[in-house]
Amino acid sequence: MSTYDLIVIGAGPGGYVCAIRAAQLGLKVACVEGRETLGGTCLNVGCIPSKALLHASHMLHETHENFEKMGLMGAHVEVDWAKMLGYKSETVGGNTKGIEFLFKKNKIDWLKGWASIEAAGKVKVGETVYETKNIVIASGSEPSTLKGVEVDNKAGIVVDSTGALELPKIPKSMVVIGAGVIGLELGSVYARLGADVTVVEFLDFITPGMDGEVQKQFQKILTKQGLKFVLGAAVSGVSTENGAAKVTYKLRKDDSEHTIDAEAVLVATGRRPYIAGLGLDTLGVEVTDRGFVKIDDHWQTSVKGIYAIGDAVPGPMLAHKAEDEGMAVAEVIAGKHGHVNYSVIPGVIYTTPEVASVGLTEEAAKEAGRKIKVGKFPFMGNARAKALFQADGFVKLIADAETDRVLGCHIIGPNAGEMIHEVCVAMEFGASAQDIALTCHAHPTCSEAVREAALACGGGAIHA
Numbered sequence: 001m002s003t004y005d006l007i008v009i010g011a012g013p014g015g016y017v018c019a020i021r022a023a024q025l026g027l028k029v030a031c032v033e034g035r036e037t038l039g040g041t042c043l044n045v046g047c048i049p050s051k052a053l054l055h056a057s058h059m060l061h062e063t064h065e066n067f068e069k070m071g072l073m074g075a076h077v078e079v080d081w082a083k084m085l086g087y088k089s090e091t092v093g094g095n096t097k098g099i100e101f102l103f104k105k106n107k108i109d110w111l112k113g114w115a116s117i118e119a120a121g122k123v124k125v126g127e128t129v130y131e132t133k134n135i136v137i138a139s140g141s142e143p144s145t146l147k148g149v150e151v152d153n154k155a156g157i158v159v160d161s162t163g164a165l166e167l168p169k170i171p172k173s174m175v176v177i178g179a180g181v182i183g184l185e186l187g188s189v190y191a192r193l194g195a196d197v198t199v200v201e202f203l204d205f206i207t208p209g210m211d212g213e214v215q216k217q218f219q220k221i222l223t224k225q226g227l228k229f230v231l232g233a234a235v236s237g238v239s240t241e242n243g244a245a246k247v248t249y250k251l252r253k254d255d256s257e258h259t260i261d262a263e264a265v266l267v268a269t270g271r272r273p274y275i276a277g278l279g280l281d282t283l284g285v286e287v288t289d290r291g292f293v294k295i296d297d298h299w300q301t302s303v304k305g306i307y308a309i310g311d312a313v314p315g316p317m318l319a320h321k322a323e324d325e326g327m328a329v330a331e332v333i334a335g336k337h338g339h340v341n342y343s344v345i346p347g348v349i350y351t352t353p354e355v356a357s358v359g360l361t362e363e364a365a366k367e368a369g370r371k372i373k374v375g376k377f378p379f380m381g382n383a384r385a386k387a388l389f390q391a392d393g394f395v396k397l398i399a400d401a402e403t404d405r406v407l408g409c410h411i412i413g414p415n416a417g418e419m420i421h422e423v424c425v426a427m428e429f430g431a432s433a434q435d436i437a438l439t440c441h442a443h444p445t446c447s448e449a450v451r452e453a454a455l456a457c458g459g460g461a462i463h464a
């Protein structure tokens with residue numbers, strides 16, 4: 001059997017991107033994937049299917065809430081759930097097939113099955129042991145479990161993010177446990193589809209790690225959209241009876257116990273690395289106390305020739321962070337320089353409006369003792385956002401008080417997930433807020449709000 005230069009374990013965004021880049025650099029590459037289709041969590045049961053449902057439910061919301069305001073009259077649009085799920089599956093299928101095509105084009109062997117590592121240089125799939133010079137672990141993550149809560153995606157009552165993508169019906173009521181990215185994206189899907197959604201969150205605020213002002217405004221916007229929030233509440237158990245669920249939680253402020261009944265419960269309390277079965281213990285690959293694979297500056301684990309990237313290693317669990325690491329580690333293995341700028345990794349919540357951020361929050365900057373300027377601009381002053389009925393948010397740009405260098409940006413607004421990239425590029429180039437302010441922005445666009453926030457870091461925004 002021929003020897004590979006690289007075997008990548010896992011064909012999610014980290015793994016498949018790593019395999020493609022390594023093949024482009026002339027390496028002989030195989031990628032092991034046990035799922036029926038390539039693309040990992042992101043394409044199969046994560047980013048992509050959820051975006052299809054977010055889009056469809058947003059369209060529904062537009063017909064119900066905004067069409068009449070624009071003079072678009074007519075019959076009330078109804079949901080055909082089976083058809084909507086079909087659209088979601090087609091979106092997924094088109095993308096996973098695309099990766100298969102890219103593998104063929106780049107002459108990457110797809111080793112079908114679940115891998116374990118016998119030793120450095122030996123990967124076992126089924127009964128076959130493959131020889132390779134290098135191994136990259138890109139095995140991703142899985143939903144974490146919660147004590148007292150049993151997820152059963154098949155039954156479709158208490159589900160995790162995977163089960164929430166194909167509930168048997170649109171529930172009349174839903175409890176979402178955890179006000180993180182998954183809980184709020186999928187919670188807003190079902191709220192728009194007509195469910196009465198209550199989000200129960202352990203902390204006293206939503207979206208931990210985000211800018212404080214963004215958290216508050218985002219919660220207000222979601223509340224206006226019909227989501228209810230119970231904050232400072234620890235869920236201690238969920239029971240099911242007669243096709244419905246009862247969620248028990250304790251308020252942290254007074255330890256009082258409460259319950260909520262719901263037709264469906266989404267458990268969205270985080271994800272954990274998926275590395276069971278790889279045989280890392282036997283190999284002596286070190287892991288952190290939270291179960292992430294330990295790596296050095298070149299993504300190499302404690303065992304030479306075995307690398308790890310993506311959700312399996314510490315850092316934000318984001319597909320694009322995994323992709324960047326995948327490309328970088330392929331470069332390193334090919335003897336070149338791989339680089340990831342961890343201070344410029346955007347984060348996006350794909351609700352409507354979207355929430356996007358990059359770099360330092362105001363709180364983190366202050367905690368680090370940095371002197372900063374904050375330039376804020378509300379979308380109320382942006383003509384385009386107003387025409388889209390999405391003017392409730394703002395752009396907040398953070399710059400160094402002395403050098404004016406851009407340190408971070410936080411946006412709630414229409415297509416914030418697209419807009420954030422102008423700031424990412426600016427940060428990569430070490431730009432100042434003035435550089436953004438002096439850059440001509442097309443009118444009328446939502447991106448003008450980014451320029452206005454940059455102007456607000458200096459002489460002042462024009463339309464504020």
Ligand SMILES: NC(=O)c1ccc[n+]([C@@H]2O[C@H](COP(=O)([O-])OP(=O)(O)OC[C@H]3O[C@@H](n4cnc5c(N)ncnc54)[C@H](O)[C@@H]3O)[C@@H](O)[C@H]2O)c1
Binds near residue numbers: 146180183201236318
């Ligand atoms: N758009 C995106 O970029 C995107 C989309 C989906 C997932 N992801 C990533 O996937 C990972 C998992 O997402 P997530 O939303 O599940 O996790 P998360 O860590 O973002 O949020 C989980 C929330 O659950 C709360 N929680 C934990 N235990 C609780 C309890 N007993 N009762 C009440 N609340 C409790 C936590 O305080 C936290 O706010 C994240 O790293 C996220 O960034 C990203």
